[in-house]
Amino acid sequence: MANSYDVQAEALRILEDCLLADQRLALPPNVREACKKVKFFGDSKPFIPTPCKITESCAALSALVGGLASAVASARYGIELQNIDIDTDKATLFIMSVMLPTVEGTSFLQCKEIRAALSEADIYNMDKPIHRQCTNVYKTKDDRWYHLHGSMNAGPTMRMLGVAEQDVTTEVAQKIYTEEVAKWDSTEIEKTANEQFLQAGTVCNTVEEFFASPHGKIMSEEPLYTSTPIKAPQMKWPSSEPGHKSLAGIKVLDFSRVIAAPVASKLLAVLGADVLKLSYTGNPEIDILMVDMSTGKRDANVNMKTEAGKAAFRSLVKDADIVIDGFRPGALEKLGFSSAALREINPSLIYMRENCYGFKGPLADRSGWQQISDCVVGISWLQGKFLGLDEPVVPLLPNSDYQTGLIGAAAAIQALLARTKSAVTFDIDFTLTQFNIWYYRLGQYDAEQSAALIARNPGFSVRHYDEMTSLLAKSYKGLQVSRPGLIEREDFYVHMSGKEWGVGDMKVLKPPFDLEVSELEWSVPSGIRGRSKPEWL
Numbered sequence: 001m002a003n004s005y006d007v008q009a010e011a012l013r014i015l016e017d018c019l020l021a022d023q024r025l026a027l028p029p030n031v032r033e034a035c036k037k038v039k040f041f042g043d044s045k046p047f048i049p050t051p052c053k054i055t056e057s058c059a060a061l062s063a064l065v066g067g068l069a070s071a072v073a074s075a076r077y078g079i080e081l082q083n084i085d086i087d088t089d090k091a092t093l094f095i096m097s098v099m100l101p102t103v104e105g106t107s108f109l110q111c112k113e114i115r116a117a118l119s120e121a122d123i124y125n126m127d128k129p130i131h132r133q134c135t136n137v138y139k140t141k142d143d144r145w146y147h148l149h150g151s152m153n154a155g156p157t158m159r160m161l162g163v164a165e166q167d168v169t170t171e172v173a174q175k176i177y178t179e180e181v182a183k184w185d186s187t188e189i190e191k192t193a194n195e196q197f198l199q200a201g202t203v204c205n206t207v208e209e210f211f212a213s214p215h216g217k218i219m220s221e222e223p224l225y226t227s228t229p230i231k232a233p234q235m236k237w238p239s240s241e242p243g244h245k246s247l248a249g250i251k252v253l254d255f256s257r258v259i260a261a262p263v264a265s266k267l268l269a270v271l272g273a274d275v276l277k278l279s280y281t282g283n284p285e286i287d288i289l290m291v292d293m294s295t296g297k298r299d300a301n302v303n304m305k306t307e308a309g310k311a312a313f314r315s316l317v318k319d320a321d322i323v324i325d326g327f328r329p330g331a332l333e334k335l336g337f338s339s340a341a342l343r344e345i346n347p348s349l350i351y352m353r354e355n356c357y358g359f360k361g362p363l364a365d366r367s368g369w370q371q372i373s374d375c376v377v378g379i380s381w382l383q384g385k386f387l388g389l390d391e392p393v394v395p396l397l398p399n400s401d402y403q404t405g406l407i408g409a410a411a412a413i414q415a416l417l418a419r420t421k422s423a424v425t426f427d428i429d430f431t432l433t434q435f436n437i438w439y440y441r442l443g444q445y446d447a448e449q450s451a452a453l454i455a456r457n458p459g460f461s462v463r464h465y466d467e468m469t470s471l472l473a474k475s476y477k478g479l480q481v482s483r484p485g486l487i488e489r490e491d492f493y494v495h496m497s498g499k500e501w502g503v504g505d506m507k508v509l510k511p512p513f514d515l516e517v518s519e520l521e522w523s524v525p526s527g528i529r530g531r532s533k534p535e536w537l
Contacts, residue, residue, distance in 0.1 A: 005449055007055055007088050008040035014053070014060035014442060024223035027414065028421075030074070034081045035067035042088035047482045048475070049457040051386035051444040052379065054399055058512065059091040061406040066513035068413040069246040069271050073518045075417065076237045077244050083516040089483070090492050094512040095402045098259070098292045099472055100487065101526070102507045103498055108291050113502045117528050118287035124153040126286070130166055133173035134158060135371070137204065137380070137392060137464040138181035145392050145464065146186055147375040148177065148193075149200040151367070152284040156197045174465055200356070200367045204392040207378030207440060215376075218361040224438045225411045225430040226359075229418075232348045232425035235321075243519040245272030250416065251536055253278065253316050254297060255304075256326025257285055259370065259398050260432060261354040262293040263405020265324055268412060269296030270511045270520050274537050276316065278302045279529045280309075288469075290529070295496070295508050296522035298537075301530030304335050312534040313337065314345055319536055322350045322412055328367045329355050339427050350415045352428040354408060359429045370401040371468065373432035377440065384464065386450060391464040396475045398468070404435045406512075457482050500527025 019025065020032050040059055048054050066084035074081050093100065103111040126132060134150030134157050150157045158165070161180040168176070181189065186203045193201035210216040238249030247268055254265040254277040262277070269275040275297040279285070282303065303309040317323060323342060325332050332338075339351050353359065356368020357376065371394045374380045379400075380392035387393060408430045415426040445453060454460075460478045462471060479487055498506040511520055 006044050007042065007046060007059075008044060010053060010056040011040045011059040011063070011086070011088060012038075014056055015063050018438070018442060019060060019064050022223065025225070026227070028071070028417070030071045031067050031414070034070040034074070034084070035063060037070070037081055038063040038067060038084045038086060040086045040088055042090070043483070045456075046445070046449075046453055047456055047479075048092060048396065049387070049453055049460050049478070050396060051382050051450060052439055053442050053444070054095065054397075055088050055092045057439055057442055058095055058403055058406070059086050059088045061403055061410065062086050062091050062094070062512035065267060065406055065410050065413065066515060068410055068417070069515060069518060072246040072413060072417055073244050073515075075420070076240070076246070079244060079517060082518065085514040086512070089486060090510065091512040093487065093492065093509055095397045095399050096472065096475065097402070097509040098289055098398065099476055100509045101291045103503045104505055108506070109288065111503060114291065117501060118290055120281075121285035121290060121529060122287040123284040124155065126150070126152060126154065128167075129170045129173040130154070130158075130163070130168055130176070132467065132469065133170060133177055134163075136174065136177065136467045137375070137394065138178050140184050140186040140189060141182055142185050144186035145204040146181060146189055147202050147204060147371055147394070148181060149369060149372060151199060152286060157193065157199045157201075160192060160197045160199070194366050198367065200369055200372050202372050202376050204375040204380050205378050206381045210376060210378045215357065215361040215363045219358045219433055220437055222358060222360065222434055224434055225407050225428060227411055227415060228427040229424045230343070230427060231423060232343070232419070234423040235348050235419040237420055240272070243272070244517050245521070246413070246518050247416070248272035250274065250322070251320045252276070252322045252324065253320045254324050255332065256324055256354065257283075258326070259289060259293065259401035260404040261324050261326030261408060263402055264352070264354070264408030264412065266293065266296050267405065267409035267511060268322070269524070270522050271413075271518075272521075276300060276532065276534070276536070278304070278313070278534070280304070281530055285529070291526050292508065295526040296524050298524055298532035299527065299529050300532045300534035302534050310335065316534060316536070317342055317345045317349065320346060320349060321416065322352060324352045324354070324408070326354045329353075329359065329365050348419065348425050350412065350419070350426050350428065352408060352412060352430065354404065354430050356432045358431045358433045368432070370398055370432055373400055373436050377433060377436040379436055379440065382444065387462065389463070393462055393464055393466070394468065394471060396462065396471050400432045400435050400439070403439070404430060404432050407435060494522070496522065496525040498525070500525055500531055
């Protein structure tokens with residue numbers, strides 16, 4: 001790789017030029033001052049085999065969250081702006097932290113007690129090959145690549161294709177879907193999936209196709225996140241105990257699943273917020289995500305489709321500072337809780353929405369996932385071409401999910417700070433597609449840098465048919481080659497009790513930023529769904 005390229009210098013450029021200097025984000029002067037105390041360090045060269053600046057962007061966004069947290073701590077406690085350390089290696093691991101929890105030194109995936117508890121959330125048995133391979137990239141009749149998606153219940157997509165329930169291997173399942181998707185025109189299957197069967201799915205666009213599309217033209221004009229001010233009573237910071245925790249006493253109601261929105265609330269939790277996640281045991285979850293995503297949060301079993309569940313939600317909203325909504329666009333509103341309705345309950349509430357496509361444009365109402373946004377915007381084609389393939393490959397890690405979570409956390413902290421300065425609150429939109437557009441515009445590695453990055457990952461090979469579970473496994477294995485010992489670094493992890501899972505000592509990855517003074521702590525250990533009462537502490 002060209003000796004002149006430096007990961008830390010590029011992360012600083014992104015922080016200064018692509019975040020702090022973006023006037024549309026309206027970051028206040030004290031946050032820009034706080035970010036002057038950021039220090040980036042770590043491996044000076046990239047090591048994840050991807051064309052986009054995955055380490056640099058995550059490090060920059062982590063620095064922004066740290067800067068905002070420092071500004072809040074200074075305002076709350078009268079302390080000086082503190083040093084913020086960003087280890088770019090740890091920031092890179094953050095993007096795959098879902099894979100990293102351990103139980104007494106062994107991967108949580110090998111823990112029988114945890115796997116048994118997780119299986120209860122996999123209501124539709126998505127680990128079964130015929131279900132798992134329903135979410136993958138296949139070629140259509142008109143020679144386009146299409147990302148089929150089975151969500152957390154493959155049944156509707158299987159019915160659309162006429163695929164029967166059956167016990168087959170992964171290879172046979174892929175062959176079945178390859179044959180069935182090949183019978184469809186790409187436009188027809190995308191329309192049928194999204195409009196008739198209400199299932200996510202998209203043609204894999206090139207970047208050029210996306211920006212030329214009606215949706216791309218609209219979303220390309222949007223900032224990284226959108227904060228709409230709404231008049232509301234000015235708020236004071238809650239009283240708090242020692243530790244200078246930036247968000248101590250802040251109450252966050254997490255109504256979301258999967259990764260992006262839950263990452264935002266997990267980051268708010270490590271800064272001291274009381275995060276209560278609302279789940280329902282009648283709804284499925286992606287089981288392997290739950291250990292990481294439940295860290296720092298209490299979890300209450302609430303069925304929002306019942307009057308009792310709605311009453312519990314209203315009671316919680318009354319005293320909440322933030323509601324994070326990560327379900328299909330309009331789902332919460334259909335239950336009677338629009339932004340306006342929420343403000344009737346709590347005028348100062350910060351209401352945050354996260355989705356795939358964005359909240360403007362012709363595709364705004366579609367359901368979606370990280371892989372869908374990656375394919376819509378064209379990031380998957382960039383990944384495939386980078387690897388020397390004439391096919392799209394979904395980016396190797398849940399990158400846009402985790403980095404969108406960082407964006408949500410930053411927007412939330414900024415809004416909390418603004419509420420204490422004037423009579424205002426906010427509606428906040430943060431989306432996978434807004435991130436992917438910004439991410440692409442940061443630029444990609446040049447030919448020399450790309451060649452060096454490929455050389456740093458000898459033997460690494462993925463194809464269009466590697467879905468996220470396979471991509472994670474291969475990326476994990478690849479890191480042990482390109483960066484031996486990195487995943488095992490003891491100083492990157494924090495210990496916590498495994499009692500909520502019925503196990504012993506657990507370790508999870510620390511947050512991707514370190515603050516010199518303010519304590520960073522997940523005071524609530526990871527645990528099963530429904531273990532908490534639907535009430536604030």
